[in-house]
Amino acid sequence: MNTTKTQPEDFKRRVLLAVAGGSPAILTETLYALTQTSQPAYLPTEIHIITTAGVYAGLKEKLLGTTGKIQALCADYHFPYPTFSEDQICRITDKNGQYLNDITTEADNETAADFITNKVRELTQDDAASLYVSIAGGRKTMSYYLGYAMSVFGRIQDRMSHVLVDDRYMSADFYYPTPQTQMMQPFKGKPFDASQVSIMLGELPFIRLRDGLTDDFLNDKTKSYSDIIKIAQRQLRPIKVELRYTPERKAKPWQLLCSGSEITGLNNAELAIYVWLLQRHKNEQTDKLHFNRRPNNEKLAQAFLAVYKQLFGEFNGGFTKAFRALVEDDDGRKKEGITGKYFSPKKTKINHILVKSLSVSGAANYTIIEAMADDCTYMGLPSSLQQDDIHLPSHLYEITKIRSQD
Incomplete structure (x- = not known):
């Protein structure tokens, strides 16, 4: 009998990885959808965020600790608080270890691509873990690089998604649908009840190229995003x-x-x-x-x-x-x-x-x-x-x- 696990929720270590910009709500919305609306539910045991230095402080303030929105979400819906610390809000660094404040130049894009690639490489090295990736936040280039890195390194137990919330509910106070009625004021329009907001999590299929790569390549941190593109192109x-x-x-x-x-x-x-x-x-x-x-x-x-x-x-x-x-x-x-x-x-x-x-x-x-x-x-x-x-x-x-x- 084949007992090989293929479903992400079946793994003891379950990792949520997201790219984020100035909107920390992307993470709580994704976490809510994974744990409350997905069938079956995916309860992450740890969270990692990739971001830039320019928005790091805001993400840390809104999401971390006992007063953070992730703790509030876990308490409201009674599921375990995932491992999540300052070190897991990963600021993009260049080859010299300098933090990237934002992604505005071609060189910044290359730095972000290499950093994101190596983070996905690292998190997919543990065969006893599953990885769930959200590409909803951050700059579009960050989402693109994260999606491509998943195509290269993603395994059968790994998934990728995008979370969607109606623009009518865009508000500085909204982080996830609350279990009880809670009125909020959107940036535009009439107040709304946060408990009635619907969040859609769209799973994004991706082509897995990992089986065509050698172990030395999969473990080689010196391989840049551009190197990976070239190798994938050879296969095609x-x-x-x-x-x-x-x-x-x-x-x-x-x-x-x-x-x-x-x-x-x-x-x-x-x-x-x-x-x-x-x-x-x-x-x-x-x-x-x-x-x-x-x-x-x-x-x-x-x-x-x-x-x-x-x-x-x-x-x-x-x-x-x-x-x-x-x-x-x-x-x-x-x-x-x-x-x-x-x-x-x-x-x-x-x-x-x-x-x-x-x-x-x-x-x-x-x-x-x-x-x-x-x-x-x-x-x-x-x-x-x-x-x-x-x-x-x-x-x-x-x-x-x-x-x-x-």
Whole structure:
């Protein structure tokens, strides 16, 4: 029986996170709706607010402590007071730890985006907790960044909403519908009874991208909002792998790009292995790649080394070292050809770099895969990578095409 929890109210730790500007009522209205009108109810065990330094004092005065509106709401409707302190009213800070007074410039927006992103990252690291996010308060850019951060880091148990109250009830005194009749004066219009006000909490569905991200990315606080955008965009790009020759980059003239992103970190032998596999895949070679018999391994070594030579030349880039390891050493001793022992660590390194560069889901179309059949392990590339998705320089394509006809 599957006992995995997916509903936010089922978690022992339940976190409410909101962005807020100069209207503290956004938080009490959201808390009221979650606890009194939602079915089932969501009772937060802790509250966190993201705001700017310019409105921090007002939020603190109106919401915190025994005279604060959150305490009053809990008392009026008889539910436990969530953990909520000064430290949980989080003022946005820049990279130097300076508080952001307001969001008025492009630099302010970048600072807010990174701060909000890291707060959501932090609160979604606890698998034993659920996160409920309200985007109703604060500046529109803050709501946007919070919503996008939820798309990146949000889990199956996390939710996002927007609270709505009729403009007729806009008042400096209104924070939530009271349990008893209480007349209030709005900014415009006739007095109203606060107990009769209806609050609507609209849940906002969002696309969850988290499953496509690696743990090191999810835990890396140095990744900015812009970095996250770039990684998410990679996942949405069409499948395409391309090898380019750029002679102006003397040390690394070959560029490998997957979905438009350059794959860096491969040494010459690893790049040659991967290009060899790309050639085989593009030419739809039907002989499945495996390393179980010596004659087969020797033939494969020759095919691989032909690619290596085309990429780096006979006297550069480690070709000689590979030749000695696979074909014949300096003393004339014959080698076994390309074996699983030679191939496996390179496959592991290639796949690791692809995942690190593209994320788990982004790399799924490019990583080297294994399949078992007839007591043999076969290597290849995913079927989702089509022949037309592979773009190689013509001379590299032709050499494989000729050899496949031998």
